[in-house]
Amino acid sequence: xxxxxxxxxxxxxxxxxxxxxxxxxxxxxxxxxxxxxxxxxxxxxxxxxxxxxxxxxxxxxxxxxxxxxxxxxxxxxxxxxxxxxxxxxxxxxxxxxxxxxxxxxxxxxxxxxxxxxxxxxxxxxxxxxxxxxxxxxxxxxxxxxxxxxxxxxxxxxxxxxxxxxxxxxxxxxxxxxxxxxxxxxxxxxxxxxxxxxxxxxxxxxxxxxxxxxxxxxxxxxxxxxxxxxxxxxxxxxxxxxxxxxxxxxxxxxxxxx
Numbered sequence: 570x571x572x573x574x575x576x577x578x579x580x581x582x583x584x585x586x587x588x589x590x591x592x593x594x595x596x597x598x599x600x601x602x603x604x605x606x607x608x609x610x611x612x613x614x615x616x617x618x619x620x621x622x623x624x625x626x627x628x629x630x631x632x633x634x635x636x637x638x639x640x641x642x643x644x645x646x647x648x649x650x651x652x653x654x655x656x657x658x659x660x661x662x663x664x665x666x667x668x669x670x671x672x673x674x675x676x677x678x679x680x681x682x683x684x685x686x687x688x689x690x691x692x693x694x695x696x697x698x699x700x701x702x703x704x705x706x707x708x709x710x711x712x713x714x715x716x717x718x719x720x721x722x723x724x725x726x727x728x729x730x731x732x733x734x735x736x737x738x739x740x741x742x743x744x745x746x747x748x749x750x751x752x753x754x755x756x757x758x759x760x761x762x763x764x765x766x767x768x769x770x771x772x773x774x775x776x777x778x779x780x781x782x783x784x785x786x787x788x789x790x791x792x793x794x795x796x797x798x799x800x801x802x803x804x805x806x807x808x809x810x811x812x813x814x815x816x817x818x819x820x821x822x823x824x825x826x
Contacts, residue, residue, distance in 0.1 A: 573648030
């Protein structure tokens with residue numbers, strides 16, 4: 570089994586080396602293909618990537634947004650299993666082995682998702698209450714719940730290549746919630762296999778998109794949820810999503826200061 574990982578980056582010299590190491594240091598019964606698309610870095614990002622030589626396929630993606638960069642990498646991927654990780658997030662040791670076992674154990678499984686920690690820029694874990702809450706929802710996965718709240722962690726999610734061929738890539742009009750939109754797009758037809766262990770860590774940095782634009786992100790989050798609620802005629806999740814929107818805005822307003 571080959572696992573293809575895509576990372577998009579732009580001026581990520583402070584974190585990308587750790588991200589790369591978390592991919593390349595994975596050991597198990599699989600082959601790893603690593604593709605990085607760079608949107609035009611002007612710092613030391615490119616030099617860091619090139620220092621790993623042929624272990625990484627570096628793609629010039631200057632002028633693309635993140636969704637376009639991810640799709641560009643996915644089109645070049647030759648693996649059976651696909652995933653993307655941001656240039657400031659990391660995989661846990663043995664994550665790929667757990668993913669490989671999950672897919673190998675059930676050929677009908679088309680996507681898997683697991684637990685994800687939240688870490689500070691220096692690597693220590695933060696916001697544990699949010700992680701515990703998301704883990705609680707994850708164990709009780711349903712499309713109804715997913716419409717109500719986004720608890721699927723993008724860095725801990727992997728797909729079979731044929732699933733992405735069926736549904737296409739990420740919506741290039743979405744630059745903040747492309748992963749949630751994709752989960753809603755595929756989740757109505759296919760339920761994921763849940764891996765009840767930590768596969769990754771999401772790094773919260775003050776200058777990251779998810780921090781700087783969190784209000785827009787959660788408005789976009791609600792917008793795509795409402796679209797799929799209307800499409801599949803779910804009514805109660807609309808109210809729950811609205812309640813959860815104000816709840817998460819309040820939480821982020823407190824923790825991002």
